[in-house]
Amino acid sequence: MSEVLSKNEESIKIEKIVKFHRSFDDMNQSQREDWLKEMGDINIEHFFKANQRVFDEDGPRERSIPRRDFFLDVIKNRVKSDPLLQPKGHPVTNYLQENIVIRELCNKIQAAFDAQDFSTYNMTLMFLKELAKIHTHYLRKEDQLFPYLEKHDFTYPSTGMWKFQDEIRANLKMVTKAVEAKEVNEEMATLLKDVVQDVFDMTTREEKMLLPTAVKLLSNDEWQKMSKEEKEIGYVFIQNPPLWPEDTSKKADMASSLGAIFLQEGALSQEQLNLFFSALPFDVTFVDENDRVAFFNKGSERTFLRSPGVIGREVKFCHPPKSVDTVLKILEAFKDGSKDTAEFWITFGGRLIHIRYFALRDESKKYKGVIELTQDITDIKNIEGERRLLDWA
Structure with missing residues (x-):
């Protein structure tokens, strides 16, 4: 009763x-x-x-x-909520330790700017550029923590919090540019104070709502998987944390048990397939017919970072909220057969990036998923003339 x-x-x-x-x-x-x-x-x-x-x-x-x-x-x-007491190296502990530095940076920026002294512009700029590294902190949430929460039907962070983080990133770029140019008018000064406060307040939202909720929802096994995946994106403001839980097991040699995978023409072992995709000079992501991420390659230098946590995740939660409508429009057109390809090109990190989508269909033309190819074409676009001889100089 x-x-x-x-x-x-x-x-x-x-x-x-x-x-x-x-x-x-x-x-x-x-x-x-x-x-x-x-x-x-x-x-x-x-x-x-x-x-x-x-x-x-x-x-x-x-x-x-x-x-x-x-x-x-x-x-x-x-x-x-219960206190967030987790061992060293636990993903929650890593977020908390990064938040300590984030809050310190926010306070330093505010203090330097409040001094209203020309000499503090350089100091404010230095702290702002350091704070911009918060992108990595947010990226771990978006690509690793959020996918696990989605599996427990807690999807609000994947849209609401992600959208807020995109606003923070955009505003940080804007005020940093203004401080660097020493062109901080009244409106920009207000924006600087607001975005620094937003960053500070986000740490509160994480520690008072997001992380306690995650601790309630996620199993120890899920946290362990996340801990292994975190290093794919990396950390910010803290040194690489200790391994959690400590791995004392020895990896078994599975090579001898791997058979060939037969393809349209020829066959490759699993090792060869992994080496093949790792060597490709572009990023490949495959989303199945159910709109879930099934595969991505792990090249040495990806344009956009991916975490193993995205595998099995609905693709609508893998993109910033501002671009989700475009992604869904592409998928709808691929599914109804009205389109088979889509392409975009953007400037990212000072490089020209070409992004293409291809619908996959079986012999009966039934939609089976989509491949996304992302390639840095900056150097390719600058090619002129011909090179007919080997030149390794």
Whole structure:
């Protein structure tokens, strides 16, 4: 009986949070404060379940500043969760250690800029460029943590938080450029303060909501897999953390048990296939007919980083929110047979990148998936004349 009551009470709490989300914009500050008093402390599970439900049923919404600030305060002071106590090298511990440095950088930037001294421009610029490395921290979340959360139906971070992180990255580039040019007007000064505060507040969202929720949802086995995958993207602001859990097992030699894989013409061993794809001068990603990532090659220098955590992930969660609609449009056209290819070219990191999509169809023309090829064509585009002789100079 007590278990039934507990589940009923949980449903009531979640329903109250859902209703509050939906009526927030129609309430005045006094009504919002009354709701807080009525709710008291909010359990992390109630909070993330309510947020996910609103996201599933209502879709993403534009966050006003009052809404953003109010719910950030709720996350800071009202949502209760267990302490994030994990061993050294655990993915959660790695995020927490990086956050310590991130907050220190935010404080240094704000202090340097507040000094309003010309000599502090260089210092502010130095700290901003260092803070821009936060991209790696966010990338681990987007390519590794989010895919595991999606498997437990917690999909809000893959769109809502990712979109916010894209905004932070874009604004950091903008203010860094302005500081570098010593052209910081009143509007840009406000943006600088806002983006630094956004970065700082993101660490709070991680430690008070995202990571406690992840600890609740993910199994120890999932955390161990994530720990092995993290090194694919790397770390920022911290040295390579110790291996967790410590691997004392010896890898068995499987080479002798590997047979040939027969292809259209000829056959290759698994080792040969891996070497073949690793040597290709472009990135290959295969998404199956169910829109899930099934394969990507691991060349020595990929244009866009990939983590093993994306395998099995829905492709709509593998792209920044601003480009998802384009990806889905391509898939729809491939599936209905109206298109077989799509291509784009962009400037990324000062290089010209050519991105192509090819629909895969079987003998009966049934759609079986899509291949994405990404290639740095900067040097190819600059080729002129002819080279007919071997030149290794």
